[in-house]
Amino acid sequence: MTISATFSTPTRRKTALIVGAGIGGLSLGIRLQSLGFDTTILERLDGPGGRAYQKRTEDGYVFDMGPTVITVPHFIEELFALERDHAALTTPDYPPHTLSGERVREGDSGGPRTREYVNLVPILPFYRIVFDDATFFDYDGDPASTREQIARLAPEDLEGYERFHRDAQAIFERGFLELGYTHFGDLPTMLRVVPDLLKLDAVRTLFSFTSRYFSSDKLRQVFSFETLLIGGNPLSVPAIYAMIHFVEKTWGVHYAMGGTGALVQGFVRKFRELGGAVRYGAGVEEILVENGRGGPVRAPVGPRVARGVRLENGEELRADIVVSNGDWANTYLKRVPAAARLVNSDLRVKAAPQSMGLLVIYFGFRDDGRPLELRHHNILLGPRYEALLREIFGQKVLGKDFSQYLHVPTLTDPALAPAGHHAAYTLVPVPHNGSGIDWSVEGPKLTERVLDYLEERGFIPDLRARLTHFEYVTPDYFAQTLDSYLGNAFGPEPVLAQSAFFRPHNRSEDVRGLYLVGAGAQPGAGTPSVMMSAKMTARLIAEDFGIHPDLLGTAADD
Incomplete structure (x- = not known):
C-alpha cells in the first residue's frame, strides 16, 4: 500500500543541513525536500559526488573518480519520481514489476522519470574475470550462460553451482528483499533476525560459504570477489553478502552515459528543482552541539542537540537537523565535540576496523x-x-x-x-x-x-x-581530499561485528537531531546501499518529526 502526505502551507519550514554532496547526501536531500524540509547541502569540494566526483581534464578526458557499477535502477527511478512536499511514506521498496525476472539487456534501462535526467544502459557481461593463467569467466547473470562458463572451467562444480544458486537466493530474499531497509537501531531488532541468519548459514565468512559449493579455486574467486567493490574482504565478510550475486542477477549492471558523474548531476538537478540548495567550497569544521538548555556542551551529561554547523571560514549556519554524509569516523572524531560523545567515543571509533x-x-x-x-x-x-x-x-x-x-x-x-x-x-x-x-x-x-x-x-x-x-x-x-579516516575507501570494514546493529547507526545515539547517511552508516557501502541508506534515514527523520498521514504539515510547522 502507498500512503502519501501533502504538507500544508507552513508558518516556518523545518530546515536541514547535509554535510557532503555524495550520492547518499544528494539522495537524502531529495527525500527531505519531499518531506517538507528546506535543505542545504554543504560540500567542501568544488563539485558534487564525493567519492563519485567526476574529473574533466584539459586534454579532453572525463574520469569517474570512484563508483562505476550501477545496479537496482528502480532505486534511481524512485528518487527522480519524488515531488516537493509530497512524500510517499510507505511506497513499496521493491514494486512487484521490478521482481518480475525480466531484466533489460539492451537499449535504455532507466525508468520514465530517470530518462528525464540521465540515460542508463545495461552492461553485458557484468564483468570479465581474468585469471592469472589468462583463462576468463564472463559473468552476465544469465543462468544458462553461467552454467556454460562453469562447464568450460570446472565441470565438476556444476552441481555445486545449483546448490549455491538456491542458497544464495534464499539469503537474497531474506537479507535484501525482507531486511534490506531495516534500521537496526536496537539490539532486540537484531536478535529477532539472528535465528534466520544462522539457519541460512549467512554468518560464516563469504569465502568459507562459497568453498562449500565449489572445489575450483577459480570459481571460489568468481563467486566471492564482489565484496571487494564495497570494501569487504571475502575472507572475513559474512556470507550474507552472497546476496550481491542475486542483486546483480535480478536487476543487472548498468552504466550512466556520461559516466556516474552524469547520474550525480541528475541528482543535483532534481534536488534543486525541489527547492534544495547546494554550496560548494563549504567545508564543515564543526557540528554545533548544545545541551538541552541551549548552552555549549561541556560534560557528557544531559541531552545533547545538534543546532547547526560552523564552516571552515568561520561562518555558522543553524538548522533543525544536521546530517553527515561524510566519513563516519571523522564525523565524530573531528566534528562532534568529545564531551557530546558517549557511544561514539574516540576509543570506540578508533578501534573500528576500516575498509582497505x-x-x-x-x-x-x-x-x-x-x-x-x-x-x-x-x-x-x-x-x-x-x-x-x-x-x-x-x-x-x-x-x-x-x-x-x-x-x-x-x-x-x-x-x-x-x-x-x-x-x-x-x-x-x-x-x-x-x-x-x-x-x-x-x-x-x-x-x-x-x-x-x-x-x-x-x-x-x-x-x-x-x-x-x-x-x-x-x-x-x-x-x-575526501577526509576519510586512515584513507579508507569504503568506510568501516563490513565484517560481522560491523554489520546490522553493530554498524554505525543512521540516527546518532549521542546527539539528538544528528543523523548519518551513506557508506559509513547502515546498510553499508555501494551505490544501491547508499541510496537505501538515504531512504532509511529519511524514515527515521519522518518518525522523529511525527510525519504521518494524520499529522499533515508537522514537519513544516512550528
Whole structure:
C-alpha cells in the first residue's frame, strides 16, 4: 500500500543541513525536500559526488573518480519520481514489476522519470574475470550462460553451482528483499533476525560459504570477489553478502552515459528543482552541539542537540537537523565535540576496523585500431587470492603481486575521451594508511608495476607508447581530499561485528537531531546501499518529526 502526505502551507519550514554532496547526501536531500524540509547541502569540494566526483581534464578526458557499477535502477527511478512536499511514506521498496525476472539487456534501462535526467544502459557481461593463467569467466547473470562458463572451467562444480544458486537466493530474499531497509537501531531488532541468519548459514565468512559449493579455486574467486567493490574482504565478510550475486542477477549492471558523474548531476538537478540548495567550497569544521538548555556542551551529561554547523571560514549556519554524509569516523572524531560523545567515543571509533585503501590510476591512450580483449568492467586476478587478501587486510603490507579492477568505459561511451582515444582507470586494493606506508615513495613504484603488467600481459599492447594522459591517487587522496579516516575507501570494514546493529547507526545515539547517511552508516557501502541508506534515514527523520498521514504539515510547522 502507498500512503502519501501533502504538507500544508507552513508558518516556518523545518530546515536541514547535509554535510557532503555524495550520492547518499544528494539522495537524502531529495527525500527531505519531499518531506517538507528546506535543505542545504554543504560540500567542501568544488563539485558534487564525493567519492563519485567526476574529473574533466584539459586534454579532453572525463574520469569517474570512484563508483562505476550501477545496479537496482528502480532505486534511481524512485528518487527522480519524488515531488516537493509530497512524500510517499510507505511506497513499496521493491514494486512487484521490478521482481518480475525480466531484466533489460539492451537499449535504455532507466525508468520514465530517470530518462528525464540521465540515460542508463545495461552492461553485458557484468564483468570479465581474468585469471592469472589468462583463462576468463564472463559473468552476465544469465543462468544458462553461467552454467556454460562453469562447464568450460570446472565441470565438476556444476552441481555445486545449483546448490549455491538456491542458497544464495534464499539469503537474497531474506537479507535484501525482507531486511534490506531495516534500521537496526536496537539490539532486540537484531536478535529477532539472528535465528534466520544462522539457519541460512549467512554468518560464516563469504569465502568459507562459497568453498562449500565449489572445489575450483577459480570459481571460489568468481563467486566471492564482489565484496571487494564495497570494501569487504571475502575472507572475513559474512556470507550474507552472497546476496550481491542475486542483486546483480535480478536487476543487472548498468552504466550512466556520461559516466556516474552524469547520474550525480541528475541528482543535483532534481534536488534543486525541489527547492534544495547546494554550496560548494563549504567545508564543515564543526557540528554545533548544545545541551538541552541551549548552552555549549561541556560534560557528557544531559541531552545533547545538534543546532547547526560552523564552516571552515568561520561562518555558522543553524538548522533543525544536521546530517553527515561524510566519513563516519571523522564525523565524530573531528566534528562532534568529545564531551557530546558517549557511544561514539574516540576509543570506540578508533578501534573500528576500516575498509582497505585504493591505488587508482586514471589514464588515456590512443586507439591504434587493434581490438581490445577487454570488456567495460574487468577483474584481473593475480596469482594469489587468499594470501594477497591477508596481506592487504590483516598484515597491511604491499605484496609482491596484486589484483585489479580495470574499467574501460569508452568501450560503451566513446564521448569520455577525445576522438580516437580511450579513457580508463584501474583500481588496485591496497592497505589503508594504518599501515604506515609512505605513498609518496611506494605509489610511483606500484603504478609502474601496474602499467608494466597491463602492457606485458597484452591487455593493452604497447600501452606506454600509446599513453596520452596519466595520473593516480593513493590512500592519501582519500585521507586528505575526501577526509576519510586512515584513507579508507569504503568506510568501516563490513565484517560481522560491523554489520546490522553493530554498524554505525543512521540516527546518532549521542546527539539528538544528528543523523548519518551513506557508506559509513547502515546498510553499508555501494551505490544501491547508499541510496537505501538515504531512504532509511529519511524514515527515521519522518518518525522523529511525527510525519504521518494524520499529522499533515508537522514537519513544516512550528
